[in-house]
Amino acid sequence: MSPSESSPAEASPSESSLAGEAANVPPGSVAAILPAAGQSRRFAERGEKKIFVSLAGKPVWRHAAETLRSCPAIGPIILAVADSDRPRWQQCEAELRRLDITLCSGGAARSDSVNNGLQLVGEAALVAIHDAARPLLPPEDLQNVVAAAQRSGAALLATPVRATLKKADDDLSACHTVDRRRVWEALTPQVFRTSVLRNAYARWQGRPATDDAELVERSGHAVQIVPGSAINLKITLPEDLDIAAALLNA
Structure with missing residues (x-):
């Protein structure tokens, strides 16, 4: 394999060492926040918000929440929801109680x-x-990123970009190839020492950020990349739901 084709994952921290460190994370010491207040505009053709759409017999949000709840390190789980969706969440009261989830x-x-x-x-x-x-x-990716954050203070799951990347001119009349050797696609969870994240938000001036790792980077704290699986896809478009269903059935 030529240098231009090598994967960034080859230089990544040992996943086996992170797995060993995961056992040292105290039970219940990690709070989880799930942002769930988005409008799902790109999912409108399905007729409801993507987090409520059924996937393998249960709503998308529940798959995410149940994986978190199955990890011994996870304590409080907070779902940040749109006030307009409160009636819908009231219908999920039994599941929220079973999973010990708090709404905000x-x-x-x-x-x-x-x-x-x-x-x-x-x-x-x-x-x-x-x-x-x-x-x-x-679940193993969740354990690894939690272990990395306990050690470094800030870590996120990410997967190496595999496709050829092109940067286009404004009018799409020309493009050039982007070197992907150090380019990663950010996933979640992103895990931070609570003091680190609070400091990042204390410094936040309302300037838009694509994720919490960007806010932490701006505060001056390095964020470690933990290689994660590409199957950890985000449901954004209707076809993503079909892909997720196929992966679950595989």
């Missing part, structure tokens, strides 16, 4: 929702931010 009001942007959830994490040492629309999180 989401905001206009993802960062607003996470910031609201951050007020409810209590004394948790770490905070994991996970998209409610990512139903296929492998």
Whole structure:
């Protein structure tokens, strides 16, 4: 394999060492926040928000929440939801109680929702931010990123970009190839020492950020990449639901 084709994963921290460290994370020491207040505009043709759509017999959000709840390190789980969706969440009361999930009001942007959830994490040492629309999180990836964050203070799951990337001119009349050797696609969970994330939000001036790792980077704290599985896809378009169903059936 030529240098231009080599995978960034080859230089990544040992996953086996992270698996060993995962056993040292105290039970219940990680709070999880699931932003779930989005409008799902790109999913409108299905007639309801993507987190409520059924996947293998249960809503997308429940797949995500159940994986988190099955991890011994996870303590409080906070779902940040749109106030307009409160009647729908009342229909899920039994499941929310079974999974010991607390609802909080989401905001206009993802960062607003996470910031609201951050007020409810209590004394948790770490905070994991996970998209409610990512139903296929492998449990071992969750354990690895939590272990990495306990050691470094900030870590996120990511997968190496595999496709050839092109950067186009504004009018699409020309493009050039982007070197992908150090390019990763960010996944969730993104896990942070609670003090690190609170410091990042204390410095936040409302400037848009695509994810919490970006806010933490701006605060001056390095964020470690933990290689994760590409099956941990986010349901964004209707066809993503079909792909997730196929993966679950495989």
